[in-house]
Amino acid sequence: MASVLVVSWRDTQHPEGGGSERYVERIAEGLVARGHQVTIRCPRHDNAPDREQVDGVDFIRRGNKYTVHLYAMLAVLFSRADVVIDVQNGLPFFSRLFTRATVVVVLHHLHRQQWYSWFGRRLGGVGWWIESRLAPVVYRRCRYVTVSEHTRSELATLGVTPERVSVVPNGLDPVTVQTSRRAPEPLLVAVSRLMPHKRLEHAIDAVALLRDRWPGLRLEIVGRGPWLETLREHAAERGVADHVLLHGWVDEQDKHEILARSWVHLCPSAKEGWGIVVMEAAARGVPTVAYRSAGGVCESVLDGRTGLLADDFGDFVAGVERLLSEADLRARMDEAGRAHASNYEWKRSVDAFEEIILGEQAQLQR
Template identity: 65%
Template sequence: MSCPKVLLVNWRDTRHPEGGGSERYVERMAEGLARRGYDVTIQCAAHANAPRDEMVAGVRFRRRGGRFSVYGWALLAIMTTRPDVVVDVQNGMPFFSRLVARCPVLVLVHHVHREQWRAVLGPALGRIGWFIESWLAPRLYRKCRYLTVSEVTRAELVRLGVAASRITVVHNGLDPVPRTRAAQDPDPTLVLVGRLVPHKRVEHAIDAVARLATRWPKLRLEVVGQGWWLRTLREHAELRDVQDRVTLHGWVDEQDKHEIIARSWLHLCPSVKEGWGVVIMEAAAHGVPSVAYRAAGGVAESIVDGTTGLLATDFDDFVRKVESLLDSASLRTEMGAAGRAWAAEFDWERSVDAFETAVFDVVSASSRS
């Protein structure tokens, strides 16, 4: 069998102003398939940072539509490009590709969005979004194979009615982290890297600094990332009277991001939900332990609790976990060494191997039927 034509329909790409870790995953998988001879296209929303049509690393990008119209453009692409397999990337909202595709559909889910619907859209619209994700989508895609990035999300999908036998876990890989010049800061320094949006709960990190400021008079928080929640976070830091301790860097390039991570004592990830947590693994590769919430999805896998970082049950516990690691240089060093070893187990080629197997299996099964 010749290598299939693969169409990935996704809300955004990594060059989009709101692009993040899930988009990086999609593009790494696409690039890996392209290197192996597949004809790969990513259909996503248009934006000012990139042209409508572009070839990057062997992958064809077709950027059409905006936040909502991207879904219509994706359906049109499925009908007109005649792929051999569609990868429907469901970031909460499905593309409804099953309705028009004349080929197998693979459903890629990084995590479920029960908590995020309400946080982003409010209670009324949030209920509609959650109904589509939790009830309608599992029924519409009931004959499709699923891919996800963690066993935690796999279990969540099973609870929504997706048969476990139809779900394959393909973990994130990890890009080699660049060599950094930074030595660990002599003063206690926390870092948070991510998009500045409500469900990332950067406020929890700011509140932790406020709670610990008396005991740690030189404690600082470095926040790396951009997003529409920036002004709210700046106001929140002023409200908590820690504006002089919190640096909101905005966007920085990859080298500067890694320099900031490498000089930090701890990495914080107070997000409501993450599919995996790429930056957790990047921090681990630099020997920097992470603290996150146990209920926040894939972070419960990307952090090996008690070994490469700590998982908290609620905000008070989050602060206690941060304080315990600030208190113990030996524990941070021990977790840092374990984190480096853990991060070394993940690379994109192994992930692409598993992803390619899933793609090839559904195409082969379709050709036999």
């Protein structure tokens, strides 16, 4: 059995934690269940203690979003772990430089849009250079794990050969029993971290354009993040504040109750490695409208079968309107979505991930 150290910029309890963090923790929990020892190093925050064990996984929280990389580097340097999992959400931890252990890189998608949208042309350009030019050199002998073939192809453009990239898709938690039924009036839902690149303004704009035809139309946005007040202000500016409900954070049961009430799930994100919530919605029989250019959603959404992929904003709104208008189409996508979601479970993902780390470890020891 292996001792595994995970370095990550967030965990699921972090105020800005999301699908990437859930992926890492589900894999970690699965590895522990198979007898491995797993520790996750991530930044300190107010939602959790500095040190705890959850489902057998040890969490050690040090530093903040600016210093977590320094603390993680020190942790790697003094660690006796057999395997280091370097979770790269834009900025790598450079763990390869501080250990002789097996290093596996986990990367959901590339972050070019996020670098420029958050930090502007100059500083964002530096960040993108680190991710796209420096990191591939530092990790040139390491195995990469990603969640979609799309990201695997993107990595190839940076010089990371496809042979070094394994695709291990997200699993799904078991579908819980819910009491809610489909809402009688059209209800849209968007479940997401509230961040600029998620472009939830597009969901609000869609409501503004469609409300005349659908007076009872509502949008419920579920999630937390720094963009909450921006979205609230945007809904007011578009005159649809009374049509948009911003829930903030809700627990898993409430999230699934909301999904069960919804007609259509909206995912207007500029970039997604896969989109766990797309599959969660599908498991509830709710089709998704997303942008084809977002990448990984082209694999989680089966275009025309479990949802619709749009090429631009006009196409996005047209897709929403089509699904609202065509009950028969929604019914077909309900059935197809549930069948598609049934193909994904965390056990398969953990099996594949465990095989990778044990294989890489054995290769290093030769």
